[in-house]
Amino acid sequence: MPITVDQLKQKLENELEATHLDIVDTSDGCGAKFQALIVSPKFDGKPLLQRHRMVNTAIETEMKEIHAFQMKTLTPEQWEKQNS
Amino acid sequence: MNRLSVSRLFHLNNRKLFQALIARYSVDTGSKDYIDGLVKDDNVVVFMKGTADQPRCGFSNAVVQILNFHGVNKFSFHNVLEDESLRQGIKDYSNWPTIPQVFIGGEFIGGCDVMLEMHKNGELIEELNKVGIRSVLLDRIEEEEKK
Incomplete structure (x- = not known):
């Protein structure tokens, strides 16, 4: 079964308490390529590599099927700043 | 160098090469x-x-x-x-x-x-x-x- 955006959102909401998620399937539907913007308070004080590792862990099962997962990981403060 | 030693040398080198190849390819690259x-x-x-x-x-x-x-x-x-x-x-x-x-x-x-x-x-x-x-x-x- 191809991985869906909803499936990833659910995982990231549960595991990372993501407050904002923007996930786009860029694979034309085969479910192997995604672009994601993930905003989570859990990223606070964590360096970039660590944040990416947290995401990779949260969607570990899905990552086995996914070929490419591009991500931006922001804290709620960073997200707010970017939008203001 | 006579003919015999040339062929022996060749043989030896070949064997060394062979061993080197074995060593290289039997390595677990993972x-x-x-x-x-x-x-x-x-x-x-x-x-x-x-x-x-x-x-x-x-x-x-x-x-x-x-x-x-x-x-x-x-x-x-x-x-x-x-x-x-x-x-x-x-x-x-x-x-x-x-x-x-x-x-x-x-x-x-x-x-x-x-x-x-x-x-x-x-x-x-x-x-x-x-x-x-x-x-x-x-x-x-x-x-x-x-x-």
């Missing part, structure tokens, strides 16, 4: 020990799809472009498409699920997104500096400042 050696082999080591000259994935290509942009044209790379054992091994080694993977000074730096971010925020210049590589971007920045 093992921690083997990869430990690879990542410390050079200041900058990239595990990628394709080669530095001909990357076979957009993300691998991006990583090479970023390095080149900083004047890093000589680095070690390993094409994981040629070695299934290494392809899985490197993912286990760094606990990172995707290719490409970049190592600087033997340390895992990240994949394409991390490299791009570090390129943008200047951290890449610092990381390269740690292993004695001066990014050519610094020269450009200094030139700009002089103007």
